[in-house]
Amino acid sequence: MADVAKLAGVSGQTVSRVVNGNDRVTSETRLRVEAAMQQLGYRANIAARALATGRFGTIGVVTFNLSAVLNVRIVEAVVTGAQARGYSVSVAIVDGPTEKEVRAAVRGLTDRAVDGVIVVEARVLDTPHLRLPEEVPLVIADSRAAHKHPTFGMDEAAGARAAVDHLLGLGHATVHHVAGPAGSNPAQRRRAAWQRQLKRSGRAVPPPVAGDWSPRSGYEAALRLLADDDATAVFAANDQMAVGVLRAAAELGRRVPDDLSVVGFDDLDFAPYLTPPLTTVRQDLETVGRRCVEHLIARVEGPPGAASAQPSSRFVRPELIVRGSTAPPP
Numbered sequence: 001m002a003d004v005a006k007l008a009g010v011s012g013q014t015v016s017r018v019v020n021g022n023d024r025v026t027s028e029t030r031l032r033v034e035a036a037m038q039q040l041g042y043r044a045n046i047a048a049r050a051l052a053t054g055r056f057g058t059i060g061v062v063t064f065n066l067s068a069v070l071n072v073r074i075v076e077a078v079v080t081g082a083q084a085r086g087y088s089v090s091v092a093i094v095d096g097p098t099e100k101e102v103r104a105a106v107r108g109l110t111d112r113a114v115d116g117v118i119v120v121e122a123r124v125l126d127t128p129h130l131r132l133p134e135e136v137p138l139v140i141a142d143s144r145a146a147h148k149h150p151t152f153g154m155d156e157a158a159g160a161r162a163a164v165d166h167l168l169g170l171g172h173a174t175v176h177h178v179a180g181p182a183g184s185n186p187a188q189r190r191r192a193a194w195q196r197q198l199k200r201s202g203r204a205v206p207p208p209v210a211g212d213w214s215p216r217s218g219y220e221a222a223l224r225l226l227a228d229d230d231a232t233a234v235f236a237a238n239d240q241m242a243v244g245v246l247r248a249a250a251e252l253g254r255r256v257p258d259d260l261s262v263v264g265f266d267d268l269d270f271a272p273y274l275t276p277p278l279t280t281v282r283q284d285l286e287t288v289g290r291r292c293v294e295h296l297i298a299r300v301e302g303p304p305g306a307a308s309a310q311p312s313s314r315f316v317r318p319e320l321i322v323r324g325s326t327a328p329p330p
Helices: 002-008 012-019 027-040 046-053 069-084 099-111 156-169 185-200 215-225 239-251 285-301
Strands: 058-063 088-093 116-120 138-141 151-154 176-179 233-236 261-266 279-282 319-321
Touching: 002 012, 002 027, 012 027, 058 069, 058 099, 058 285, 069 088, 069 116, 069 285, 088 099, 099 116, 116 285, 138 285, 151 156, 151 285, 156 185, 156 233, 156 261, 156 279, 156 319, 176 185, 176 215, 176 239, 215 233, 215 239, 233 239, 239 261
Parallel strands: 058 088, 058 116, 116 138, 138 151, 176 233, 233 261, 261 279
Antiparallel strands: 279 319
């Protein structure tokens, strides 16, 4: 750093400001320092910087299932948001949401020198006596508020209510539901909101049929639901199962949307290209990931206790995207 300062004709402090992205440097000086750094092949010593600042410039992420599309989208948003702020990301994937595995993953990240940790889909944090390492800030990407840590997630109940209200508003007498697996928290929240909204509207609540998120399970569930000729509207707990519903309807001669309306959840990339295009609930998971990063970095870079309180606006409201798979009942 002293060599760079000498070649650029500035102080060591100015070089430090350029290296750390400090705004208190003129553009002309910054260019001169960067040219000197490039000429000398200078690279910042991360260990030395950590000793001086107390920060490592790295965010840890713990996730349970990186094959799940929604988890991938949140992790991608975290990586993008962290890189935009000059942070790198270290990811730890655990096989299951057990206390032992999550503690080991968080401990492993802190041992690798991270400034804070984001936990994605934190089902394990419902464990009453779970004790996570307290030496780094922790933020949760999840759809529940029952955490002692700051939490950001989608308002899944609002999304399910929007789907039900849309179908009832079209004139359907009630809404059948292809639910997700019983052990899934997102599935439970969507199912509970569907049920509450039907009851609140004074409508009959048909027995839901559970799938496993796959198109095949949606297809098999729909074969059972559509055995009832009075079923004119189906809300599927995700888009993949909605695809199965569309297939079953076609095989049974139920035209969509003339005879049957179908709504999905997630708005995955294929949803607009189905026949007909799928009405669905869009989850803005990129905003969830970005807010997790922003809040975590505020805690890391701020004074002790800064941004430590639960944020007042934790949840991102999803958006109902109306396409060609819904219409008034026949």
